Amino acid sequence: MKRVSSIVLAVLLLFTAVSADAAAAKPKRAVKEWTVAVFLNADNNLDPFGMEDQKEMSKIGSNEYMNIVTLIDRERGPAQINYIEKGKVTKIKDMGELDMGDYKEFVKFAKFIKTNYPAKHYSFTLWNHGSGWKNKNENAVFRGISYDDSSNNHITNNQLTIALKQITAALGQKVDILNFDACLMQMVEVAHAVRDHVNFMVASEELEPGKGAPYDDILRGVKKGMSPKDFAINWVNAFYKSYNGGSQGHDDSTQSALDLSKFSALLDSLNGLAKTAMSGKYADVFKKALLRTQKFDFPENIDLIHFLELLKPMAASDNSLKTAVDKALAASKAIVVENKTTGSTLKNSKGLAIYLPASFRLEQKYTTLDFAKETMWDDMILALAKREVVDNLLKEVKAGKLTELKKIVAAAKKNPKNDLYRMALRELNFVSSTERSVPKASQAEFEKLLESLKTALQTRR
Template sequence: MATKAPTKRNWTIMVYLAGDNNLDSAGMVDIKEMKTVGTTDQIAVLVQLDRAGANMQTVRYCLKKGTSLAKDAVQSLGETNMGDPKVLEDFVTWGATTYPADHYLLVLWNHGAGWDDANLYEGDVFSGAAPPVSRKAEPVVTRGAAPGAKAIPLAQARAGIRRTRRALFSTTVQAAVKERGIAFDDQAQDFLDNIELKKVMTAIKKKLTRKIDILGMDACLMSMAEVFYQMRDVADYSVGSEETEPGDGWPYDRILKALAAKPAMTPEELSKTIVTQYLASYKATENVTQSAVKLARLKPLATAIDGLAKALKGTLADAASRTALINARAQVQEYSRPYDDYCDLIDLCDLLVKGVANPAVKTACAAVKDAAAAAIVATGYKGPAVDNSRGISIYFPKRKLSPLYKTLDFTKKRAWDEFLKAYLAGLGR
């Protein structure tokens, strides 16, 4: 007897929920949100969950409305390392094969730190941290916290890695930098870095013989030119935040409700919906950002940024232009204070156009803004601290250039890192 082919849906949502860290309780809140809609005839909602604590089973779920979470379990994988690219590859391959669909949304759920691939486990950042407390008033399950550890407000939890970054780098030279970006697993002391993420997404594309439609980053600081460029060939769209995300992250109930009402949404429509619903779920004062980009348009943007880098580098010998550039950097929209190495790209161009008299810089800024406008399909913010956010940030350190920056695709054939090196050297003098 022939095996019946799986039902093909409009969308399969795959959430890679790396909760083996101090965001464990936030993950359980988000799963409850997902279950308010759950899997339907048109939408499959899948989660791979690794909870905090030793000897915890990693479980795959097909979430449904009105059932217990235990009944939604499809597979138990034992203890896994969610920072291992192979684990992510296996999840996505399983999800797409078992629950085929016209479109796929893959969400990487965890801490995030943009492009900056430094190994935070060298500094013992998360170990012993109590779970965060949600503003949604959900009960918090304390798992894996050190006795007497002080609970972290959920609004700060995902941002915590950047606040502790200086403690990491002020230790000793032996705290050697390693690649790091997203999906932290405390038991394995591992994470996915941007280089690994590109490799695993490329492998997934080869296995599925197609790109993922939307790569979602439910994590901090991932809406960066460098990160998007790294993913330019492996997904059609990407959604993420320029600023640190509150621990509550994406409002999965709102997003899935909107998709269930219109399951025939195109990838661009769903990308825009995620941005709209994310912003709607937060108060006007909560300082949140979210944006969606069409990744095929990142190459023209990178080319325009390359032109800007060359124009800016050419002005550094001119005292007036150099002063105007320093002033622009001092005023530009920044993120993850006080470790403010990321700034909004379009806001930077606006300030440069106003302050730098050099015609080549003005022309280059106009080209960057045009290319960014073509790439960004939706963007928004809430809160006075992020009110100059326009959708894509870029690395622009004030003090020191990370040696890891040159390992990214973005810097291999582009001059932005060369401009930064010359600019920072000038400040040193």
């Protein structure tokens, strides 16, 4: 029995020694300077462009200081992880059918990258349809990011926040560059969603051309020792050159890079602007500036910097508004580290878009964003809408036209709790008793309607 035990013990010791030797002999993954990882969701009508982009990447390929890795899910095929070398796309792992519209798959890919292709710096690209803060299936267009035709799923802004929080935890550091090779993503609302987990964000304010990012041009510019900021600037310039008669020909395009370490200052300045706008009668000047502001495929997406530049001279005689505009303009310009456009229709794209419809009609979905919940931007839009209604009402009354006032009275009787009608009453009282600017011909009817409005609002509970 002792002999058997000795033999078993000897075998176990030998197995342990062999296992230890094997573990010691297993090569460790070299930590390179950069890993460029592309979450390539081609499970949609962009499938041909996905394959072409991998070919572009292989023109440069991984090297001693850079890994290039893709997770691609095609329209009529299973997903796979590829390692891109010069002249070669090598399948590393079969992934089966994936729901690339599920943010959890993005997180899993990032964890795979950390384990298998560690680096000092990480660049992640979300490749697909995009539409800024909005979700898909609104207004019959694709909205969101990473739209998967098989699952009919997508990644929302709020899910982006969750995903990147988990990714930075897995990486043990922030993502150095987050690129959206997709349309309409370079927005304040999107930047807000990723601000705590990303150093630089590279994206387009407008629709991207179908060919998207010129990966060969971009990767060719990545040099040994390149900083994240220089990488982001290189990305923007390579994109610009490619569509300005370069490798992609000629096409209208926008591309910019944001330094998200400066987002907090921008957020404070936008809250300051919103607070000021809500405190005065500014709907008219905002409207005038908005009508001339650079807009994008969704016209409610406007270029923030261009808008503020147009608003600035209109605010020159109002110290409060002037101060707020100056601060917001300075903060907006500071966050944009590089911006390039091609095409005359986009010449006023300055690098950062925001939601601000010229109609001041706030979409209900917007209020579900963390950006809307944490700032006064949506409150400002609602306040401007009310201000515009009251301003138009006063113009009508002073012109002797009472049709709009009749509508206000009727609406107030149905919904006396709406603050719009109380605002209208205050302004109408001023017109009646202080300005005395109601034409005599309509004075009597105006007074009756004013009393009706007062009575309606007295029933408020």
